[in-house]
Amino acid sequence: MKLSWLLAFAFALPLFADEPIGTTVQVPVELKAWQKRRQEAQRIIVAGLTNSSDPQSYKALDALLTDYERHVLTRTPLENLDLIGQFYLPREGAEKCLAVVVLNCVLGWYDALRFASDSGRAEILDNEHFFGRVYLLGGDAAKSSIAKLMKEHPDRVKILAEQGIGFAEKFKNTTNYDRRWPNAYGMERMINALGGKSEAKLLPESDWDNAWEEAKTKVKSYYDIR
Numbered sequence: 001m002k003l004s005w006l007l008a009f010a011f012a013l014p015l016f017a018d019e020p021i022g023t024t025v026q027v028p029v030e031l032k033a034w035q036k037r038r039q040e041a042q043r044i045i046v047a048g049l050t051n052s053s054d055p056q057s058y059k060a061l062d063a064l065l066t067d068y069e070r071h072v073l074t075r076t077p078l079e080n081l082d083l084i085g086q087f088y089l090p091r092e093g094a095e096k097c098l099a100v101v102v103l104n105c106v107l108g109w110y111d112a113l114r115f116a117s118d119s120g121r122a123e124i125l126d127n128e129h130f131f132g133r134v135y136l137l138g139g140d141a142a143k144s145s146i147a148k149l150m151k152e153h154p155d156r157v158k159i160l161a162e163q164g165i166g167f168a169e170k171f172k173n174t175t176n177y178d179r180r181w182p183n184a185y186g187m188e189r190m191i192n193a194l195g196g197k198s199e200a201k202l203l204p205e206s207d208w209d210n211a212w213e214e215a216k217t218k219v220k221s222y223y224d225i226r
Helices: 003-015 033-050 055-070 077-092 094-115 118-126 133-138 140-152 154-170 187-193 205-222
Strands: none
Touching: 033 055, 033 077, 055 077, 077 094, 077 133, 077 140, 094 118, 094 133, 094 140, 094 154, 094 205, 118 187, 133 140, 140 154, 154 205
């Protein structure tokens, strides 16, 4: 069950006490620019994959993928993982995609450690399935592909993961995308949407180096790399 739904229900009870049980109360939360872009990308991907014979749908998908490939990390890591999981991974397999997946996971979790609250990180992990997102989106074949690679070729997984971490090191301080994207998650935005005032307690900049090491360790742990 999504945290955002639970929060909406919990906060709505005292505010709408006269509403009958079972009534759905919509709490408007303004989407950030990256979220709107993500929604549009999803529309394009779904249309392109389900209507491959439609010239307009194909052209829009091709333009989206071309832009992604030409402009490295101008979208948030979550958006990039969507594209990899839905398009590239089913076609290329886990081995070819792993380094780029790791790149995005390291950067994305580093962002989350710095700019999300505890509840925000929980949403990113549990609702977005952040570290395993590409494999869920890629379907059974993708999940089998990464499981087989980890079981039969752990040394190869380690090499590719370390390559991805090396890529992440190069982009550690990039400002090409909104590094504060994780603040779109968590209780704070819901409270603010309901008229309250709440801000996430951000990680002090003096702790960012530790967060970077923690992000790399988290990704290594996911792939069982020691």
